[in-house]
Amino acid sequence: MNKPSPALIAQAAVRRLPRLALLLFCLAYVLPGFLGRGPWKNADIAAFGTMRALASGQTSWLNPQLLGQAGEFEALAPYWLGALAIKVLPFLDPALAVRIPFGLLLALTLLCTWYAVYYLARSPQAQPVAFAFGGEASPVDYARAIADAGLLALIASLGLAQLSHETTPALTQLAFTALVFYAMAASAYRSAYKILGPALGLAIGLTGLALSGAPAVATLLGLGSTLIALGAVSEKNQPHPWRWVLLTSTLTLAVAALAHALDLWRWHIEIPGLETPADRKEWRSLARLLIWFTWPTWPLAAWTLYRWRRQLTSRHVALPLWFALVALAATVTTSASDRSLLLSLPPLAALAAFALPTLKRSVASLIDWFTLLFFTGCAFVIWVIWIAMQTGMPKQPAANVAKLAPGFEPSFSWLAFLAAMLATLAWAWLVRWRAGRQRAAIWKSMVLPAGGATLCWLLLMTLWLPLLDYARSYAPLSRQVAARVDPSACVEVYGLNSAMVAAFQYHGHMELRRAGAKAVCPYLVVNADAQGTLSGTIDMPEWAFLATLRRPTDRNENVLLFKRVSRP
Numbered sequence: 301m302n303k304p305s306p307a308l309i310a311q312a313a314v315r316r317l318p319r320l321a322l323l324l325f326c327l328a329y330v331l332p333g334f335l336g337r338g339p340w341k342n343a344d345i346a347a348f349g350t351m352r353a354l355a356s357g358q359t360s361w362l363n364p365q366l367l368g369q370a371g372e373f374e375a376l377a378p379y380w381l382g383a384l385a386i387k388v389l390p391f392l393d394p395a396l397a398v399r400i401p402f403g404l405l406l407a408l409t410l411l412c413t414w415y416a417v418y419y420l421a422r423s424p425q426a427q428p429v430a431f432a433f434g435g436e437a438s439p440v441d442y443a444r445a446i447a448d449a450g451l452l453a454l455i456a457s458l459g460l461a462q463l464s465h466e467t468t469p470a471l472t473q474l475a476f477t478a479l480v481f482y483a484m485a486a487s488a489y490r491s492a493y494k495i496l497g498p499a500l501g502l503a504i505g506l507t508g509l510a511l512s513g514a515p516a517v518a519t520l521l522g523l524g525s526t527l528i529a530l531g532a533v534s535e536k537n538q539p540h541p542w543r544w545v546l547l548t549s550t551l552t553l554a555v556a557a558l559a560h561a562l563d564l565w566r567w568h569i570e571i572p573g574l575e576t577p578a579d580r581k582e583w584r585s586l587a588r589l590l591i592w593f594t595w596p597t598w599p600l601a602a603w604t605l606y607r608w609r610r611q612l613t614s615r616h617v618a619l620p621l622w623f624a625l626v627a628l629a630a631t632v633t634t635s636a637s638d639r640s641l642l643l644s645l646p647p648l649a650a651l652a653a654f655a656l657p658t659l660k661r662s663v664a665s666l667i668d669w670f671t672l673l674f675f676t677g678c679a680f681v682i683w684v685i686w687i688a689m690q691t692g693m694p695k696q697p698a699a700n701v702a703k704l705a706p707g708f709e710p711s712f713s714w715l716a717f718l719a720a721m722l723a724t725l726a727w728a729w730l731v732r733w734r735a736g737r738q739r740a741a742i743w744k745s746m747v748l749p750a751g752g753a754t755l756c757w758l759l760l761m762t763l764w765l766p767l768l769d770y771a772r773s774y775a776p777l778s779r780q781v782a783a784r785v786d787p788s789a790c791v792e793v794y795g796l797n798s799a800m801v802a803a804f805q806y807h808g809h810m811e812l813r814r815a816g817a818k819a820v821c822p823y824l825v826v827n828a829d830a831q832g833t834l835s836g837t838i839d840m841p842e843w844a845f846l847a848t849l850r851r852p853t854d855r856n857e858n859v860l861l862f863k864r865v866s867r868p
Contacts, residue, residue, distance in 0.1 A: 349802020
């Protein structure tokens with residue numbers, strides 16, 4: 301017997317969000333961050349360097365490495381995508397070429413999230429209560445309005461902005477998770493002759509997750525999806541239920557076998573304890589990460605679990621809840637907590653969308669006012685600091701920039717300025733529209749959070765982009781080293797991580813070799829942190845010290861430059 305729905309929604313509240321406005325939202329969010337910037341440290345530039353090495357044939361496609369060193373992430377698919385983009389688009393700068401497939405992956409994430417929420421909202425248990433005299437929302441219009449709200453909630457998530465615009469395995473994992481999420485949500489509402497799309501999405505999503513360094517997550521999602529499909533066998537509206545049980549279980553076993561064949565299984569479970577102050581500090585850090593990274597979806601998702609508590613086993617609650625719990629478990633048990641938590645954002649956005657039909661008007665107004673003050677304040681700060689960089693006034697922000705980024709010289713771009721102005725004016729119009737006397741719509745409470753997140757991200761990627769490129773990359777350090785070595789000579793490196801190696805190759809245009817018996821180069825670059833182990837590996841009497849070079853925005857990232865004075 302179906303339990304009563306807590307949603308009371310009239311047809312007037314499910315009017316459609318204009319498609320052009322939704323498309324502009326997505327474009328304004330996706331494009332900034334993929335266009336115009338250089339690779340940032342650490343994961344972004346390290347992954348990019350491995351892709352370049354793969355495209356140039358310097359490493360194996362089944363074991364991508366950079367200068368003989370394995371990448372930070374044990375993955376294959378993201379490096380393959382970047383390398384293929386470099387090969388297919390040789391007329392573009394490699395840093396831009398690799399971003400094209402990753403930009404498409406972010407767009408795929410948004411698209412899959414919309415369709416996943418749409419099909420979940422089509423569930424009979426998710427439908428609003430029928431009115432005695434009619435007038436309740438129609439199933440299709442209701443599902444479309446909930447899907448619009450879910451997509452806006454995903455865009456509004458604070459943790460999505462930076463990591464979703466990097467060319468790292470984190471974005472491929474996010475996209476493939478969203479693809480699996482869509483496939484399982486759509487499986488219950490597609491007829492037999494239309495099953496190909498969800499089935500293909502499930503196969504590609506699980507395989508892509510395993511090849512992106514997350515075979516355990518793929519297996520857990522597949523097992524949970526199998527159980528949910530098994531529970532749907534008794535539902536009368538479920539077409540071909542046993543076919544989906546067989547499909548999900550078979551694909552899960554196949555993906556697990558593929559990960560084993562390619563030696564992709566890596567168990568790095570690191571659960572913090574509670575005994576020492578350091579352990580307790582780590583738990584507090586995880587709690588803070590969870591609060592801000594998933595804002596504003598987590599409080600709305602928690603409200604959904606409370607208001608829909610009688611439907612916890614229904615597909616529209618159980619499916620996103622399982623996906624979110626798997627991501628949270630990965631967050632707690634792995635060192636890359638923020639990148640694991642990224643996978644929870646699509647299912648949390650789905651849960652947040654189902655909270656909106658049950659919110660009181662006072663709560664919706666509180667969300668609007670908080671969002672308005674927060675994002676307007678952030679945009680104001682971004683503009684003030686940009687003006688200070690350009691004019692020197694106000695003096696204190698200009699002095700702070702000069703102190704934090706010594707050597708940085710601001711530049712003015714009309715294109716960036718006009719884009720920032722248009723975004724700011726659009727925000728002002730959006731606030732005025734939201735404050736006006738508009739007809740109620742489910743998705744209205746998510747418009748300002750999504751608009752504010754998009755505004756601040758666009759302002760950062762236009763007005764602050766030169767500063768961020770200077771502060772968050774190894775380009776200044778790479779150019780310092782390149783200016784002191786012979787351009788035609790090779791350079792030995794010792795103790796440099798993959799990010800530094802990739803930056804020296806890309807920004808400094810240097811030919812690098814790992815220091816060792818086979819390397820005979822006139823220059824040697826050593827990570828200052830590895831200086832203590834230098835004498836036991838390299839014959840130092842052969843080298844003369846030239847300089848200590850520092851990354852301008854970080855005093856702790858220094859390299860030592862040596863020149864060979866005698867042949868081995």
